[in-house]
Amino acid sequence: MSRYVLRRMGFLLLTLLLTSIIVFSITQFLPGDVARILMPRDASEEAIAAKRTELGLDRSPLVQYGAWAGGFLTGDWGTSYAWEIPVRSRVIEALRNSLMLAAVALALALPVSMGLGVWAGLSEHRLPDQLISLFSLSLVGLPEFVTGVLLIEWLAHRWKWFPAISSIAPDTSFIDALPYLILPATTATFVLLAYIVRLTRAEIVEQLHRPYVRTAVLKGLSWPTVVLRHVLRNALLPTITVIAISIGWLIGGIIVIENVFNFPGLGRLLLSAIDNRDFPLLQAITMIVVVGVMLANFAADLLYAALDPRIRYE
């Protein structure tokens, strides 16, 4: 077990290193001469060169990466080109809001979708299964911006059940922020729902056809007992991984949703960074998201290992 954890940790660090190189290369070298982009079009060559030196762009790529990565690890995430303030405080504040949104979305989506998935799987090819499949299929086709726009129009503007805008002040507590979170989180739920329902259903169906289920039935156990004691545990174990994978998905959805709801989170910040070609901000946001995704995967691996005897007793 400890060996397994160590190996996973090694992979995590290696992947993180590689990803940081990829992210840095894309944002630092791909755009071309950043100094020229940032300066007014009629700026003199000297001024551009001075800007380049100021931003440290005249150093070798390796030195630039080293300085950036070192700064990232020590908490100095650079200065925003657009606002000329330290990137970190902006990112942390936005991260907090996004995390609250993600947490509510997961809390809404997981029980519902896994419940529906289990129900569909247990009633394979019968009416509940077909209805649930139809339902999740129609959700598959709804992009977040469509759902979001429709929810705002109907639930906020017309029926006024929820606030239409998500203005969360920097120090709002989770409880105070909750009313603003419900609509965007519901939107995010829709995306996850279809995905998790389908995977949970598939896993249940697969397990039901395994010989050990026959063994359990032929022992004379009642069907509910067979399902609860034998099927569910084996079927829901793999969904831990599914949930970890869906976190990457959720983040993609949240980027769009934050822009639909004008929600002050990482997604909205990211888009403004792209609009302003604010590369230090872009780098910091991307790395934070990547670290988050990887930690979620790592946690899922550990949880899986802790629950699956086949790995636990390796």
Added chain:
Amino acid sequence: MPHSRRRPSFRLLRELYRRPASAIGTSLVILFFVLALIGPWITPYGPTQQIASDARQGPSWNHWFGTDMLGRDIFSRIIHGSRSILSLTGVGALIAVFIGTAVGLISGYRGGWLDEIIMRLFDSLLAIPALLLALVLLGAVGQSQSSVLIVIAVVYVPIVARVVRSEVLSIKSLGYIEAARLRGETLPYLLVREILPAVLPALSVEAALRFSYGIFLVASLGYLGVGVQPPTPDWGLMVKEARTTVRLTPWALYFPAGAISLLVITVNLAADGLKSALRSSNRALSPRARHRIVKERAVRTGTDVERSEEATLTAHRMTASYLVRGQWLDALREITLTIRPGETLGVVGESGSGKSTLALAIVQYLSANGAVRQGVLRYRGASLLGRSRRSLRDLRRTEISLIPQNPMASLNPSMRIGKQLAEAVKRSPSAGKETLGSQIEQLLTTVRIGDAKRVMRQYPHQLSGGMQQRVVIAMALAADPRFLILDEPTTGLDVTTEAAILDLVSDLLAEESRSALYISHDLGVVSRVSDRLAVLYAGDLLETGPVRDVFSTPQHPYTADLLNSIPHLSTHRTSELTSMRGSIPSLSQLPSGCVFAPRCPLATDACAERPPLESLGTSRSVRCHHWARVPGMQADAFGARRPRHAVGAPSRDPVLALTELRASFPVRRSLRDFARRVPRKAVHAVRGVDATVMAGRTLGVVGESGSGKTTLARTVLGLTPPSGGHILLRDRPLPAELHRRRQVDLKELQAVSQNPDQALNPHMSIGTALRRQLTRLNRPPRRELQSLLAELLVQVGLSSDYEGRLPSQLSGGEKQRVAIARAMAAHPDVVLCDEATSSLDVSVQARILNLLNRLQTDRQTAYVFITHDLAVVAHLAHEIAVMYLGQLMEVGATSHVLRPPFHPYTEALLSAFPSHDISDRDPIRLSGEIPSPVTPPSGCPFHTRCPRSLGAVCATDAPPWQTNETGHAIYCHIPREELNSVQRPLVSDAQEGRLR
């Protein structure tokens, strides 16, 4: 019907249109593409054309979907927008599929450091959520159509590559890929002709999925304003623009939003359809079919068979069927049998005989599309059919238990053994936890598990196969059932383990009060445990009777042929096996009369009518018109066991010589071991094997799983690198790596692998495959190729019309013939056969063994025949080498190896061998498990389990090779003379005389 010769693409389309959902999806996707293609000609307005007077109009005849704030026609904009979204995602997905496939193929096939680097890189890219990666890339390279295209490709290449790679990994060690390597194919040929076709199904599903996610992605980018820029008509952008004015022009929002959703849903439907169409197995049961089964059950006929209260189980004219594609296929037809208290009925049958259906019908656990449609099935006088859930549950809990094959899968992987057993124990309400614990312990002791307390705390995967099967047996015994059903409980176990389990089972069945049904394909196994025998063939019960009688005087031609087609330890090389022509019919193509008629030597016109099950005296019955002629036929058959062509003078001409051959695989070191500089461990699969194969002769290599026999074959073939030793082929040293071997080397050394289903490329016709082999290795002139091919097919007993067939149109035996033809195509000196007949039914195996023998006589080819089946080796081989834990234990001429003195391991193997004509009086059973090849025992590798161990010397010193004048050699410390005096011969002379 299964021999459909339709083009695969048509079949695919037909499959897609089978289900309404995928039919709708596919049609709509096609419609979307057609609309996009002809868009500019059918739309009434230009996509950016503004008609100020028409602004803000709702849907009308002029503007089907209305107009927006600027007076642009929404229908036209949507159609034009579909052009941009379909072409962007289509082309982007295509690029991703192209690059991803190439990378995945190479990475997966080559493996090693290249694969490691590529996969690490892709893992890192995949750690960035797709939309985020797309946004970051667009932020860096600027926002335009072409950058969106690049972004889609970059985001999806790693995903496609991973899918392709994992497919490649799953097929790259299949028989047909290795056969291609053995004829020296180049990498591009291997990847494109042999591997790519097998990857295509998964790839096309993946491409469809990528396409649907791509639409999502492009639309989202459009909405976020970082994709296609206005005023281009983009669906995402249209939603964004319409959002602010949703009160004034709601249709401007709803129509593009609906278009996106509809497109994504249809592509998903089509992708789902594609997935199941490509899987194209039995169609899942539709609700309608289910309904019909319920009805069928209701109209079940109740026949007035006398209620024999004393019988444990009675079946009377019972028919069990499966509904496949709307058609009932009868897996069992009019089965009539009786099991009395205390009696064990053995059921033998080859694959497709319906023996598992029989087991499942009795416990009422047929799959959802199966049902007992007719007849009577009674347990102790009460019908088993149409019982309530509750009474069925009580019956299963207390009366009837099933012991299935594949114990690993039959145990819940995530529950401790003790808990799983506890569920099965019949418990009185007052019994506390302690009594339960001791009850379980008692059970485990009954199945001879010594360390019961420890096993109870373990999980199934921590036990060996034999132990798992003991646990499953314990579970079946937990409720002390009156009736046991054993469905191939020893299949898949090693001979020595099987013997121990059989000992246990026959003791359990000997108990007075217990009746049992023992199902197996192996006559030897069934004969050891049963009182009476029932022979099943293609769903028909052909014969029943007491075991001894059926074996000595079979009354059905099939039984007679079956008995004569089994190689015995004592039939060594004296005669050909009886081989039945043809193969077992599939359920959908049963002959209308007697099911065995097409293969029967006694068949006449009368056999077009189904024979009744006739009773012959009190205890026997047979379903044959000509049963009276069977005893005569048997004599004929025995007489007709043609002596084999004499094989000239024994050759003393070595073609293949192995010296000190070793092979080991490194085991991954843990991080801690790495840090502590613990040396790398390795699996030592082959540990110094010396062997010589003579021209035109057969060396049989016998061993249980883990003995290293397969690694030995792979090392000789060059598929696994050796870690030491030499291989000489006709006195030429053979390079270790396959790619360094010259064409002449490849030509002389070929192989036949175990699994006929994996031996041939499913996408290549038989003719193409054989022609390729001939051209690569023989380089014949073009005009001779066809005649060589025809000759080759004749030699393996296939008619020339097989040339155009695909492997899926062949039976298992026929596939194996083609695999043999391929190996033989270039007249090799040596052919390595690794378990070449193990997955075949006995009646088919006999023909393959005869074929191999005939080819050897005709062509003077040498075989190395690797198997776990002693009888096959005894029948086929001139010399036998017995292998254990990577080393040879005994080598010699077959007749010498099968007679004392034996190596103690050989002795144990022979004693364990289940055979109906040898009754072992005082069997030798091995204790413990085969040790790990990572840390093989010192001294003699067998000393940890040897029943004749001398003690310390065996554990410390490597034994000497004791060789006699004939070359028979034993690797043991015990002197030959001593072994000879304590060991008894295997087959008495009388028995040998009977079998000649």
